[in-house]
Amino acid sequence: MADIKKKPIGITETILRDAHQSLIATRMPTDVMLPILETMDKVGYNAIECWGGATFDSCLRFLKEDPWERLRKIRKGCPNSKLQMLFRGQNILGYNHYADDVVEYFVQKSIANGIDIIRIFDCLNDLRNLETCVKATKKEQGHAQIALSYTLGDAYTLDYWKKMAKDIENLGADSICIKDMAGLLLPQDAYDLVSAMKSGSSLPIEVHTHYTSGMGSMTYLKAIEAGADIIDTAASPLALGTSQPATEVMVRALQGSPYDTGLDLNLLIQVANHFQPYREECLKSGLLNPKVLGVNINTLRYQVPGGMLSNMIKQLDEQGHPEKLTEVLEEVPRVRKDFGEPPLVTPSSQIVGTQAVMNVLMGERYKVASGQTKDLCRGMYGQTIKPMNPEVVAKIIPGETPITDRPADHLEPQLPKYEKECARWKQQPEDVLSYALFPQVALDFFKYREAQQEGVDLTKADTANGAYPV
Numbered sequence: 001m002a003d004i005k006k007k008p009i010g011i012t013e014t015i016l017r018d019a020h021q022s023l024i025a026t027r028m029p030t031d032v033m034l035p036i037l038e039t040m041d042k043v044g045y046n047a048i049e050c051w052g053g054a055t056f057d058s059c060l061r062f063l064k065e066d067p068w069e070r071l072r073k074i075r076k077g078c079p080n081s082k083l084q085m086l087f088r089g090q091n092i093l094g095y096n097h098y099a100d101d102v103v104e105y106f107v108q109k110s111i112a113n114g115i116d117i118i119r120i121f122d123c124l125n126d127l128r129n130l131e132t133c134v135k136a137t138k139k140e141q142g143h144a145q146i147a148l149s150y151t152l153g154d155a156y157t158l159d160y161w162k163k164m165a166k167d168i169e170n171l172g173a174d175s176i177c178i179k180d181m182a183g184l185l186l187p188q189d190a191y192d193l194v195s196a197m198k199s200g201s202s203l204p205i206e207v208h209t210h211y212t213s214g215m216g217s218m219t220y221l222k223a224i225e226a227g228a229d230i231i232d233t234a235a236s237p238l239a240l241g242t243s244q245p246a247t248e249v250m251v252r253a254l255q256g257s258p259y260d261t262g263l264d265l266n267l268l269i270q271v272a273n274h275f276q277p278y279r280e281e282c283l284k285s286g287l288l289n290p291k292v293l294g295v296n297i298n299t300l301r302y303q304v305p306g307g308m309l310s311n312m313i314k315q316l317d318e319q320g321h322p323e324k325l326t327e328v329l330e331e332v333p334r335v336r337k338d339f340g341e342p343p344l345v346t347p348s349s350q351i352v353g354t355q356a357v358m359n360v361l362m363g364e365r366y367k368v369a370s371g372q373t374k375d376l377c378r379g380m381y382g383q384t385i386k387p388m389n390p391e392v393v394a395k396i397i398p399g400e401t402p403i404t405d406r407p408a409d410h411l412e413p414q415l416p417k418y419e420k421e422c423a424r425w426k427q428q429p430e431d432v433l434s435y436a437l438f439p440q441v442a443l444d445f446f447k448y449r450e451a452q453q454e455g456v457d458l459t460k461a462d463t464a465n466g467a468y469p470v
């Protein structure tokens with residue numbers, strides 16, 4: 001056997017973002033993170049993923065925290081590390097498309113507040129929805145990484161992925177991420193996929209998976225053998241299940257091999273020890289549901305990512321029908337097929353998942369459709385890889401003709417409007433962006449923040465009407 005060229009593998013640590021998004025619905029408060037940042041900063045990770053995704057919404061809505069302040073605190077605590085965020089292309093961190101001026105301003109402020117690497121993806125892998133964000137990131141001297149949402153289906157061939165890798169390089173991105181949000185990527189398929197994408201592009205390739213199907217660690221090893229440069233892992237207290245493979249395990253597995261990460265296992269154990277009591281606390285309170293900790297091979301049938309699974313469990317619990325989970329999971333691939341086989345990742349995962357829940361609970365398919373479902377059918381999220389079921393589209397948006405060009409081209413500049421609407425509550429430039437993404441949630445937070453600054457206790461008086469959830 002020929003000698004394998006030594007190639008240290010980079011590690012992106014996810015415990016401050018995707019790990020707790022996947023396992024505990026993004027509920028980790030900033031105060032749990034702060035004491036361990038100094039240690040994390042010494043590790044030498046490729047990057048620390050700490051922001052974006054659902055953290056923004058969750059900070060404002062549930063934790064009553066300013067997400068911008070969280071980012072600034074993490075930046076201060078990790079001065080020597082690259083900080084990474086997840087950015088939903090033209091959706092930014094929300095669930096609808098925003099005009100280019102909002103996207104550009106959000107990128108500018110993200111980098112100004114401490115982000116180094118912006119991982120940009122589109123729920124339909126429609127690269128037209130990533131152009132503005134990539135250009136804005138490069139303008140601010142940030143690292144633009146485009147993530148392709150991995151999924152299964154007849155149209156998703158190795159030639160498709162190879163071409164996408166080349167298109168991403170041509171778009172001006174700095175690196176590529178294979179974003180396997182549901183744990184669908186099998187070990188040998190990972191080898192073939194990374195090999196194909198490496199042949200199509202010279203950009204570094206990062207692999208991101210979840211342990212939902214039990215394949216994660218094996219998938220990483222085969223991806224590394226094929227030439228992957230970086231893998232995403234989570235400190236062990238919030239690893240496995242619907243989260244990522246464990247950081248310490250992967251680092252130890254690669255020690256002494258040509259792919260040795262060079263990271264200090266003792267420091268990683270200190271990081272894990274810090275989060276262990278928090279894990280126990282989450283298990284005790286029920287925030288960490290044991291259902292999301294095990295291996296579920298059915299994920300290969302349903303293609304349901306971790307965050308989507310935990311959201312559907314919550315939705316059904318709230319509706320008083322937890323027993324319908326299997327029925328909903330069986331409906332998901334049918335809805336996905338009707339909608340042109342999109343990858344299941346935010347926001348398409350929420351759209352498909354919520355529609356599956358509605359179809360099951362209503363007893364009639366597509367009797368009720370959300371506004372987001374209608375927009376997906378209208379083409380307002382972009383183009384799906386396969387045509388949608390015309391009968392379903394006609395039932396959801398009768399008489400309408402979907403658009404075929406870039407959705408953001410239909411949007412006028414929005415920043416002036418948002419600036420005007422939230423002027424009364426604005427205490428920092430970033431507040432207008434919080435408002436732009438989540439208007440009502442941000443207003444509730446701004447009122448809460450002002451009351452806290454004035455020493456008024458709103459938790460008792462206003463929780464009853466739902467204005468200030470605690």
